[in-house]
Amino acid sequence: MQDKDGRNVLTIKELNELCKNVLEATPLLRRVYVKGEISNFNDHRPTNAYYFSLKEPGAKLECVAYGFARNNIKFKPENGMKVVAYGKISLFVRDGRYQLYVDGMEPEGLGSLQIAYEQLYNKLKAEGLFDESNHKPLPKYPETIGVVTSPTGAAIKDILDVLGRRFPYSKVLIYPSLVQGDAAPETLIRGLRYFNETNSCNVIIIGRGGGSYEDLWAFNDEKLAREIFYSHIPVISAVGHERDWTIADYVADKRAPTPSAAAEIAVPDTPVLKRQLSNVPVRMEAVLSMAVKNLRRRVKDLSSRGVLSSPMYVVEDRRKTLANLSSGLSHSIDMIYADRKNAFTNVSSALPR
Numbered sequence: 001m002q003d004k005d006g007r008n009v010l011t012i013k014e015l016n017e018l019c020k021n022v023l024e025a026t027p028l029l030r031r032v033y034v035k036g037e038i039s040n041f042n043d044h045r046p047t048n049a050y051y052f053s054l055k056e057p058g059a060k061l062e063c064v065a066y067g068f069a070r071n072n073i074k075f076k077p078e079n080g081m082k083v084v085a086y087g088k089i090s091l092f093v094r095d096g097r098y099q100l101y102v103d104g105m106e107p108e109g110l111g112s113l114q115i116a117y118e119q120l121y122n123k124l125k126a127e128g129l130f131d132e133s134n135h136k137p138l139p140k141y142p143e144t145i146g147v148v149t150s151p152t153g154a155a156i157k158d159i160l161d162v163l164g165r166r167f168p169y170s171k172v173l174i175y176p177s178l179v180q181g182d183a184a185p186e187t188l189i190r191g192l193r194y195f196n197e198t199n200s201c202n203v204i205i206i207g208r209g210g211g212s213y214e215d216l217w218a219f220n221d222e223k224l225a226r227e228i229f230y231s232h233i234p235v236i237s238a239v240g241h242e243r244d245w246t247i248a249d250y251v252a253d254k255r256a257p258t259p260s261a262a263a264e265i266a267v268p269d270t271p272v273l274k275r276q277l278s279n280v281p282v283r284m285e286a287v288l289s290m291a292v293k294n295l296r297r298r299v300k301d302l303s304s305r306g307v308l309s310s311p312m313y314v315v316e317d318r319r320k321t322l323a324n325l326s327s328g329l330s331h332s333i334d335m336i337y338a339d340r341k342n343a344f345t346n347v348s349s350a351l352p353r
Helices: 012-025 067-072 112-127 154-166 184-198 222-230 247-251 259-266 270-278 280-303 312-350
Strands: 032-044 049-056 059-066 082-092 097-107 144-149 171-176 203-208 235-239
Touching: 012 082, 032 059, 049 067, 059 067, 059 082, 067 097, 097 112, 112 222, 112 247, 144 154, 144 184, 154 171, 154 203, 154 259, 171 184, 184 203, 184 222, 203 259, 222 247, 235 247, 235 259
Parallel strands: 059 097, 144 171, 144 203, 203 235
Antiparallel strands: 032 049, 032 082, 049 059, 082 097
16 A cells, blocks of 8 residues: 555555565575574463464573473473474464474484483372382283283283293183284273173283384373373283383383283293192192191090090089089088178177077
8 A cells, every 4th residue: 555655555464464475485595404492381272372482591592382392202391491393484374473383393312202202200109100000910810811902913922822832721702903013002092991891801902013203102101100090900912122212101000012922921831830730749648648647636535535535424523523622612501601690699799688
């Protein structure tokens, strides 16, 4: 719009929109990486967005992470955390404020997954989910074992091989699940719920074979950890290799270093049981022999007593007891009579004549 002097006069909104277009048309600003310290962090649930500032001495940049971008951030941002954020620079027309629209963010130093792991670990530990006192005992001889894992991975093969070798008497139920990727935690949770709702097994093995830190990340999910904790059926966690520890390992009733080890923990070893049972007759014979020996000694002791060697012994014993009681009773009566007589004499002598 031109004024009477021929000048182009813009409204505030027009100016802000022009600046917005210029910023968004600049190639360098369409994908920019900025490092700084988080301040004024606000987890705004109604809009499902993170609002915060990145600051350094003498400068500050407003930032926002909406929806999908927020979900891409694996850790929980906190004030004072040093990060590298990336996204596009644009301008919020209403306020005339330019800001970084964040697409993702990484902590400086430790990776985002490591930060997320430590944050969740500390949170659940503080709530008591890792306490040994909350761990349920495993059944000694499970009739049915539930397994939540990939039906095509090496882990299920190892588990079935060990179970078949050690204790083939247990029935095995497999709940096929994803064990990697964003959708994996939900399918793992459904597996746990299935066995708990149907009460169809005595113990649950949940896990997968080894992999990278990212591959095992599904087992660091908070919802999965809580599902394991609230399972009324004991849960054995078997994720990765011996060196790998996930949140699921800490919250489970028992942690196994590998899927094969989980199967070994879940059931007894049949050959060992057979050796133990083979000794049962010998132990029973020894116990019964000792019991019979003790009973014979008892009978001998009783038979040597007078009551068994001479029946009249009891009669004489009771007769003596009765005589002693009769004598005592006569003496007591005489004493009572004498006391009463003396009392009567005393009272009579006190009466007036």
